[in-house]
Amino acid sequence: MSGAGEFDGQVCAVTGGAAGIGEAMCRAFAGAGARVAVLDIDLERAQSLAAALPHAHAFGCDVADTHSVGTAFAGVLAHMGRIDVLVNNAGIIGGDEYRRNLDRRVAQMQQLQATGSISQPLNATAELTDAQWRAMLSTHLDGTFHCTRAVLPGMQARRSGAIVNMSSVVGLDGGGGVPHYAAAKAGIIGFTRAVAQEVAPLGIRVNAVAPGFIDTAMRSQLPPEIAAGHVRATPLGRLGTAAEIAEAVLFLAGPRASFICGQVLSANGGYLSR
Numbered sequence: 396m397s398g399a400g401e402f403d404g405q406v407c408a409v410t411g412g413a414a415g416i417g418e419a420m421c422r423a424f425a426g427a428g429a430r431v432a433v434l435d436i437d438l439e440r441a442q443s444l445a446a447a448l449p450h451a452h453a454f455g456c457d458v459a460d461t462h463s464v465g466t467a468f469a470g471v472l473a474h475m476g477r478i479d480v481l482v483n484n485a486g487i488i489g490g491d492e493y494r495r496n497l498d499r500r501v502a503q504m505q506q507l508q509a510t511g512s513i514s515q516p517l518n519a520t521a522e523l524t525d526a527q528w529r530a531m532l533s534t535h536l537d538g539t540f541h542c543t544r545a546v547l548p549g550m551q552a553r554r555s556g557a558i559v560n561m562s563s564v565v566g567l568d569g570g571g572g573v574p575h576y577a578a579a580k581a582g583i584i585g586f587t588r589a590v591a592q593e594v595a596p597l598g599i600r601v602n603a604v605a606p607g608f609i610d611t612a613m614r615s616q617l618p619p620e621i622a623a624g625h626v627r628a629t630p631l632g633r634l635g636t637a638a639e640i641a642e643a644v645l646f647l648a649g650p651r652a653s654f655i656c657g658q659v660l661s662a663n664g665g666y667l668s669r
Contacts, residue, residue, distance in 0.1 A: 402429035411485030413440040419637035458538030496572035535579035591657030607663025630665030
């Protein structure tokens with residue numbers, strides 16, 4: 396567990412911080428002594444969380460919109476003075492196409508079990524629209540860029556700072572049915588490594604976390620067959636928790652990881668050891 400005062404005096408900004416893994420991060424940073432900036436597109440929910448944490452402030456932010464990011468981070472600096480840690484966590488999983496492809500994957504699994512072959516293609520890529528592709532990359536990849544660009548001038552001036560970007564095992568291993576999500580998460584890994592090389596000489600560390608299958612509210616969208624398959628594919632035999640991912644993020648953002656830079660920590664319960 397993170398030390399109680401490990402982030403004393405630091406301002407830690409978390410995008411997508413109002414719910415799920417982001418909320419767990421905000422709570423963990425606050426518990427470790429940080430002043431937390433909760434950034435989320437759902438300002439009301441961010442305000443509710445910030446009110447429950449010591450020395451926290453909420454800011455509305457659509458990470459896909461460069462103007463929204465500029466306004467939000469200017470607000471953080473005006474209210475909190477600086478940003479020592481940035482966690483680029485905001486993301487989406489997909490809309491109708493995601494649920495459609497989940498249902499098709501289940502149908503394929505059932506057909507394979509029954510007949511030993513699959514007759515219908517998944518068509519996740521063939522039927523993906525420009526708008527669906529753009530929305531996914533805009534939130535994950537553009538958002539990571541927008542927010543990183545916003546904090547770097549201050550970090551470079553102080554010659555210190557830590558940035559943690561949220562990727563996924565899907566960005567490392569691919570994911571049938573979510574080519575746009577896989578592309579975005581893989582892009583975040585490349586971006587992480589490039590920026591790390593650029594700013595490490597200025598005392599700024601940039602790393603990524605690539606979670607495996609985590610027990611969050613978004614899993615309610617999954618058909619039971621898919622959810623059970625995720626557990627079976629994880630050698631530890633269970634899903635991860637948001638709190639466990641938060642601990643990985645705090646480790647990379649804190650002093651215990653002072654010589655770790657440009658790396659991807661995949662907390663996946665052994666999924667990628669297969």
